[in-house]
Amino acid sequence: MSLRPGIAFLADCPALLAMEIIASKWSMVTLFALTEGPLRHGELVELSGGISRKVLTQTLRRLQANGLVERHAYAEAPPRVEYGLTDLGRTLEEPIRMLTAWARENGEAVLTFREAAEAARAIEADRATPVEAPRAGENPSRF
Numbered sequence: 001m002s003l004r005p006g007i008a009f010l011a012d013c014p015a016l017l018a019m020e021i022i023a024s025k026w027s028m029v030t031l032f033a034l035t036e037g038p039l040r041h042g043e044l045v046e047l048s049g050g051i052s053r054k055v056l057t058q059t060l061r062r063l064q065a066n067g068l069v070e071r072h073a074y075a076e077a078p079p080r081v082e083y084g085l086t087d088l089g090r091t092l093e094e095p096i097r098m099l100t101a102w103a104r105e106n107g108e109a110v111l112t113f114r115e116a117a118e119a120a121r122a123i124e125a126d127r128a129t130p131v132e133a134p135r136a137g138e139n140p141s142r143f
Helices: 014-022 025-036 041-048 053-065 093-128
Strands: 069-074 080-085
Touching: 014 025, 025 041, 025 053, 025 069, 025 080, 025 093, 041 053, 041 080, 053 069
Parallel strands: none
Antiparallel strands: 069 080
16 A cells, blocks of 8 residues: 555545544444444443434444444344344454554543643634724723
């Protein structure tokens, strides 16, 4: 693979396809949750830490459409549906574990950098804010 600009990430590049599929925060969370085995919709909601049922349904459908997740409906009363990784979805287990390990090891550094960058932007914004000078005949202590 070449690292020349424009070569590694062409519009029809498989790497872009992969990033499109898994770049969603909820896709990664859902795929990670399913690495331990099939789960029901409600269990996925609980494990995800903040996803709405609607967004989870959309995420599962998108992952199904890409062949990464399978839906298994059981013929019982009450109805039971479980979601699990397909063979193709299981090929993402190791990359997801690697990204998770990277986040655990480097997450604090990223947050520290992010906070420092935000503070620097706030300082720059304060410097760029014009100070209104007192008008002729006004008391400058009012400002």
